[in-house]
Amino acid sequence: MKAAYYDKHGSYENIKIGDFPVPEIQEDEVLVNIKAFSLNHLDIWVMEGKYPVQIPMPHIFASDGAGIVVKVGKAVKHIKEGDKVIVYPGLSCGVCESCLSGKDNQCRQYHLLGVIENGVSAEYTKVPAINVFKIPEGLSFEEAASIGITYTTMWHSLVSRAGVKPGDTVLIHGGGSGVGTAGIQIAKLYGATVITTVGDDWKVEKAKELGADFVINYKKENFVERVKEITEGKMCNIVIDHIGQETFPNSIEIAKRGGHVVTFGATTGGEPQINLRKIFGKNITIHGVYMGTKGEVAHYLKFFPGKLRPIIDSVFEFENVKDAYKKLLSRQFFGKIVVKV
Numbered sequence: 001m002k003a004a005y006y007d008k009h010g011s012y013e014n015i016k017i018g019d020f021p022v023p024e025i026q027e028d029e030v031l032v033n034i035k036a037f038s039l040n041h042l043d044i045w046v047m048e049g050k051y052p053v054q055i056p057m058p059h060i061f062a063s064d065g066a067g068i069v070v071k072v073g074k075a076v077k078h079i080k081e082g083d084k085v086i087v088y089p090g091l092s093c094g095v096c097e098s099c100l101s102g103k104d105n106q107c108r109q110y111h112l113l114g115v116i117e118n119g120v121s122a123e124y125t126k127v128p129a130i131n132v133f134k135i136p137e138g139l140s141f142e143e144a145a146s147i148g149i150t151y152t153t154m155w156h157s158l159v160s161r162a163g164v165k166p167g168d169t170v171l172i173h174g175g176g177s178g179v180g181t182a183g184i185q186i187a188k189l190y191g192a193t194v195i196t197t198v199g200d201d202w203k204v205e206k207a208k209e210l211g212a213d214f215v216i217n218y219k220k221e222n223f224v225e226r227v228k229e230i231t232e233g234k235m236c237n238i239v240i241d242h243i244g245q246e247t248f249p250n251s252i253e254i255a256k257r258g259g260h261v262v263t264f265g266a267t268t269g270g271e272p273q274i275n276l277r278k279i280f281g282k283n284i285t286i287h288g289v290y291m292g293t294k295g296e297v298a299h300y301l302k303f304f305p306g307k308l309r310p311i312i313d314s315v316f317e318f319e320n321v322k323d324a325y326k327k328l329l330s331r332q333f334f335g336k337i338v339v340k341v
Helices: 039-047 149-159 179-191 200-210 223-231 248-254 276-281 293-301 318-330
Strands: 002-006 014-017 029-038 063-073 084-087 124-129 132-135 169-172 193-198 216-218 236-241 255-263 285-288 310-315 336-341
Touching: 002 124, 014 318, 029 084, 029 169, 063 124, 063 132, 063 293, 084 293, 132 293, 149 179, 149 193, 149 236, 149 255, 149 293, 169 179, 169 200, 179 193, 179 200, 179 236, 193 200, 193 223, 216 318, 236 248, 248 276, 318 336
Parallel strands: 169 193, 169 236, 193 216, 236 255, 255 285, 310 336
Antiparallel strands: 002 014, 029 063, 029 124, 029 336, 063 084, 084 132
């Protein structure tokens, strides 16, 4: 099979395309012919050697993919050959207390496809059968490949952890990112008022078209002061921060008393200067989120494609995978970047 891979840490320029053996499946696994995969910043962190685990080389990367099941293990009953599926990348042991409690993302063995084992940047990938979900009718492979990490993380953040509800005011940093576009949709699904930040004027109208009530260009406006104006000083029930060091202190600032701040990314660094008095003085709850659960995926997929739908910025051919990652790093995109296999 053909696969995009790298054999040393560094930039996306190290990506190569070559031949690999088709994976052999176990009795509880399925083999998926990948038709499309989407990009995540996680891919870059792993690629650059910034992820705190040993990465085997050569490495087939990427976590989020969709395709067609071409082979099933003899113990698999709920999926059959020919099914069009989304590959959920969260892998866990399946037998510990966390897994049996439906909290598989808290399993001590939890990890993501494409990190310490081969991912979906290839014609074929194997995964446990419980990690594939049928693609909702009406979604393309490109759209389905854009769901996994972004919607699972945002659903877990907003719904399961922060408890978003009608009437809440939610601020989502990076409204043009994959997780940002997912977050805007999910928050609106629950009847919240959504404020989001973007770094380019051309993204403002796109965010509004997606449902954001207020959009702040953080390069032109002080988003703390703007949030104060928008909320008339009441601030936000929920703040979603996947930016990290650069924004997190101000995310604490704009959370209201009794509010929630969710963190699941540190693109600008992971060591923010935080005034603890702001946290306990305002009774703020901080949630650290790493993905979400398979049960949440099964639940939120019911809302596709009618009430939730991935926003795709651009689709690249497999041979142009380097250009896809170049665009990801440019930040000149709105939604998800996808590669066809």
